[in-house]
Amino acid sequence: MDLQWLRIVVVGHVDHGKSTLIGRLLHDSGALPEGRLDEIARGSNGDAIEWAFLMDHFHEEREQERTIDSTQAFFATPKRVYRIIDAPGHKEFLKNMVTGAAQADAAVLVVDAEAGVLEQTRRHAAMLAMLGRRRVIVAINKMDAAVGREWFDAVAEAALSLLRQLDIAAHAVIPISARCGWNLAARAAEIAWYDGPTLFEALDSLEPPAPLSQLPLRFPVQDVYDFNGRRRFVGRIESGRMAQGQTVLAVPAGRTARIASVERFLEDRTSAEAGECAGVTLDGPQDLARGEILCDPDAPPPVVRRIEANVFWLGDQGWTQGDSLLLRCVTQEAPCRIESVRRRINSSTFETIETDAARLEATEVGHVVIVAERPVAVEEFGGGDPLGRFVLLKDRALSAGGTVTGAESANRSFGARSA
Amino acid sequence: MTDLDELENKSIYIIREAYSRYRNMAILWSIGKDSTTLVWLCRKAFFGPPPFPVVHIDTARKFKEIYEFRDRYAAEWHLDLVIAQSPRAAESAPTFCNKLECCTELKTNALRQLIARRKFDALLLAIRRDEHGIRAKERFFSPRDSDFRWNYLDQPAELWDQFGSTAQEDTHLRIHPLLDWREIDVWRYVQRERIPVVNLYFARDGRRYRSIGCEPCCRPVESNAATIDEIVVELRTTRVAERSGRAQDKEQAFMMQKLRSLGYM
Numbered sequence: 248m249d250l251q252w253l254r255i256v257v258v259g260h261v262d263h264g265k266s267t268l269i270g271r272l273l274h275d276s277g278a279l280p281e282g283r284l285d286e287i288a289r290g291s292n293g294d295a296i297e298w299a300f301l302m303d304h305f306h307e308e309r310e311q312e313r314t315i316d317s318t319q320a321f322f323a324t325p326k327r328v329y330r331i332i333d334a335p336g337h338k339e340f341l342k343n344m345v346t347g348a349a350q351a352d353a354a355v356l357v358v359d360a361e362a363g364v365l366e367q368t369r370r371h372a373a374m375l376a377m378l379g380r381r382r383v384i385v386a387i388n389k390m391d392a393a394v395g396r397e398w399f400d401a402v403a404e405a406a407l408s409l410l411r412q413l414d415i416a417a418h419a420v421i422p423i424s425a426r427c428g429w430n431l432a433a434r435a436a437e438i439a440w441y442d443g444p445t446l447f448e449a450l451d452s453l454e455p456p457a458p459l460s461q462l463p464l465r466f467p468v469q470d471v472y473d474f475n476g477r478r479r480f481v482g483r484i485e486s487g488r489m490a491q492g493q494t495v496l497a498v499p500a501g502r503t504a505r506i507a508s509v510e511r512f513l514e515d516r517t518s519a520e521a522g523e524c525a526g527v528t529l530d531g532p533q534d535l536a537r538g539e540i541l542c543d544p545d546a547p548p549p550v551v552r553r554i555e556a557n558v559f560w561l562g563d564q565g566w567t568q569g570d571s572l573l574l575r576c577v578t579q580e581a582p583c584r585i586e587s588v589r590r591r592i593n594s595s596t597f598e599t600i601e602t603d604a605a606r607l608e609a610t611e612v613g614h615v616v617i618v619a620e621r622p623v624a625v626e627e628f629g630g631g632d633p634l635g636r637f638v639l640l641k642d643r644a645l646s647a648g649g650t651v652t653g654a655e656s657a658n659r660s661f662g663a664r665s666a
Numbered sequence: 667m668t669d670l671d672e673l674e675n676k677s678i679y680i681i682r683e684a685y686s687r688y689r690n691m692a693i694l695w696s697i698g699k700d701s702t703t704l705v706w707l708c709r710k711a712f713f714g715p716p717p718f719p720v721v722h723i724d725t726a727r728k729f730k731e732i733y734e735f736r737d738r739y740a741a742e743w744h745l746d747l748v749i750a751q752s753p754r755a756a757e758s759a760p761t762f763c764n765k766l767e768c769c770t771e772l773k774t775n776a777l778r779q780l781i782a783r784r785k786f787d788a789l790l791l792a793i794r795r796d797e798h799g800i801r802a803k804e805r806f807f808s809p810r811d812s813d814f815r816w817n818y819l820d821q822p823a824e825l826w827d828q829f830g831s832t833a834q835e836d837t838h839l840r841i842h843p844l845l846d847w848r849e850i851d852v853w854r855y856v857q858r859e860r861i862p863v864v865n866l867y868f869a870r871d872g873r874r875y876r877s878i879g880c881e882p883c884c885r886p887v888e889s890n891a892a893t894i895d896e897i898v899v900e901l902r903t904t905r906v907a908e909r910s911g912r913a914q915d916k917e918q919a920f921m922m923q924k925l926r927s928l929g930y931m
Contacts (some may be wrong), residue, residue, distance in 0.1 A: 252669060469679070
């Protein structure tokens, strides 16, 4: 397959036109299913077709005119196929948006040209940064409302400044009208002063993400199967490659083994690479359980009990000092608690609400120290390392997402590990 | 990796994740192309027959081809086949007032009774997002309460392949490994893997069934696609034929062609 594909999330403040943009993108690349266009035209009032109806499957959404959940659709440019994840803009549905945005390779941040950068704009940008989504295209929308160049420049600067604060350099800033189709696939003569890329051109110029297969091996064991032939350790290679004969180090157990076979049912294989699910048989320890990670012995991850992280609280109950939590990082699971919240942050204003906090509410971000009851293998998040992301469960419900900012090496007070 | 490889690997990951948590589970197999693909993916995930039952909800009103296909492949693949049937299915004449009542009694209630008996904690289903608007909002791991109700307004977040909450008492979890697959992806995968599908999908006398259920309620469509390869071509070109009346600029038409030839549309 020579055509690449990327996942794109469209974010921004409610009513700034995200769903409208997606509807337009589908139409302009010829991807709109037949009949959908007629359905929209019939359901709309007046002349302008309500493109937003394309993405709103729910009865409630249409009545409230608000997108509740993330849905997915495809469109294509000359270079790639894009899968769009539409994300809701309203504060209540933040949890749903995180789920959608977490899967994206890049983001389009939509800002209403007249209203400018608002609360949700800031919140979504902060979340993109937390989720490691640093490839962002800013689309200044509703340019058909006769917005002049100076006004555009001011809004564009506000958006760029917001992103700079989050350590994100925007890939492009584009004046568009989703409703009229300006500067999406085709250049708009109506915005004569603009000579930057169209949205399609900006998307096509994004580099695809770096190949995970070239990073050190990380194969988290998902389960152990003793049926259908032999004992197989199954899982998905999160980074790197595995081949027959290779020596691996299991962490956090700290034991070495040799790969006897790499298997995929009905396929004749001796190796597998990042992204593939496989089963391996080992020469060496046979008692490795779910949660162990087979790694490159020359580049193992730190194994720690104390983790510095940014957490984004999603659960409605919030967090209170002393709460018992469950940490999950790939297939690892460990009871834990948040020992301290160094900073408690409002995710839309970026203001520090307090330091040394004993409480986090939903949508707030905390710079925290987590202490796990047993050692876990984690790595600093950087650009998206699988061992750099985790979730926290409270009362058996997924309540927070987190990214690792520091993993202190196991020190003497936790006892020596055998090699 | 191609897009089909990504879809396949994600589905296998989800299936294995479900089993790692819920040893007492089952697959729902309607003998259609989607659930047969799901059974195939389970065979891949478990390196042979899945270590849990494959359930067919039998309304006793299916096409005979479905029963033949089911029995043949249950044997060939050594599946642990469990047939769920409502006691009322044995009534020969239509005794229900309407289709909804019939489906509820013969399908939903049959399943409910089976779950109550076997106490399954989780079920694998072949639901896809693109089948219907409301399914677009489903999650990979989706809790149902004891009345099978789905609280779609308040769904658990699924972040970084960490799924769902742990099941509460009196509920079961529905797991949807095929959620991201489109109809054409299923056929492309069937084509690539040579997965057997019931022959009702193939045209006879200018008609075929695009979707398969109980015989009294199924209507075939006009088609001459008599093999899997022809079905894939038909699904791609159907769109173009419907759009042929539109004024499109040359570039758009070229784009559609290219996407079709690479199997994306």
